[in-house]
Amino acid sequence: MIEADVLARRFEENRSRLRAVAHRMLGSGAEAEDAVQDTWLRLSRADVAGIDNLPGWLTTTVGRVCLDRLRTRTARPEQPWDTAAPEPDPTDSAPVDPEREAMLTESVGRALLVVLDTLAPTERFVFVLHDMFAVSFEEIAAVVDRSPAAVRQIASRARRRVHQGGTVRETDPARQRRVVEAFLAASREGRFDDLVSLLDPHVVMRADPVAAALGSAAERRGSAVIAGFFNGRAQGASPAYVDGMPGAVVELGEGVRLALSFIVTDRIIGIEVVADPEQLATLDLIVG
Incomplete structure (x- = not known):
């Protein structure tokens, strides 16, 4: 059994990656931070003894959290490519730095976030996890309840739409x-x-x-x-x-x-x- 402090330390080692996944999925620094914290709550309640690959588990879990959020977004006007800094979370050991938030948005690329926002939730989930974070089609298939072959086709369709949407450094x-x-x-x-x-x-x-x-x-x-x-x-x-x-x-x-x-x-x-x-x-x- 992993001790609570060891588990927390290992989570913090993966936090920047999880924030990057969530930011690309949701397009908002504040929502990304919420998704990361939700992932921590799920980890703290999980049977960690059965997790063989913790970084992989965390990546697919934060992706699942973001997918659920995309699917349940209301019709209110969204600003998914905002640069506003999220409110600090009291459970976050490192205070949120507004400058870091702005740099994160710039590193993702506003144009890419705009294009990603045109994808359907499942397309965005598959594209972000596979094409940007090298999660296997098999792992993604288990989350979206599709076959690996079907997920590959979804990735191909999403990829074409992203490339047609404009030349972005990360996906050029x-x-x-x-x-x-x-x-x-x-x-x-x-x-x-x-x-x-x-x-x-x-x-x-x-x-x-x-x-x-x-x-x-x-x-x-x-x-x-x-x-x-x-x-x-x-x-x-x-x-x-x-x-x-x-x-x-x-x-x-x-x-x-x-x-x-x-x-x-x-x-x-x-x-x-x-x-x-x-x-x-x-x-x-x-x-x-």
Whole structure:
């Protein structure tokens, strides 16, 4: 059993990430802080002994809280991209800093928040958790009660709408493509340090069962681990777009044997590897 003070400390270690998720989901600093506090209340009441991955549990839980709030918002006029600082919460160990709130809004980007506000609640939930925080489709599917394949389609639809809504630094396909191309080049040329520099320290790579059987492993975590896996590889990989995301494919004969999609913010935070022929057939692939 995790002691209360240890649990509180671990929650605080994840607070900035949870605030970022909530801010992108709700568009308001004040509402984001409320959602984070609601997540803490849920954690304090949960059976933590059954939580294997606390950061993942917290991320999906704050996302669920925000999804519920989006679904129940009234018809009152919203200002989801406000820069107003939230009222300090007496349970928050660190007082809210108005300057920090303004910087948070700027880092998200007003334009992105405006575009996100046009998405339906489930679309916004899927896009934010998957494309911005690398939560797996399987984890998201459990929250929205859809199949992973259906969630993938929702993500693809939301992604197209976001990209059509304007070029925003965090979701700029051209910039993401450059990062992925640099990663593939470093992989082919065996430049380990460059690979590490292009990966977020907490990057996650997930592979489907067919890809795992080929030697990819179901999941790998950490920039050094994943850089080591890719170092000297990608010889046969060609740049591509996978369901609208920058990625790569490995072709064998006239067909695609393997598809990789990359989740990119400032650096690569997630990589998904698909080799199952049935799944490959459902992907929207643009090679070149």
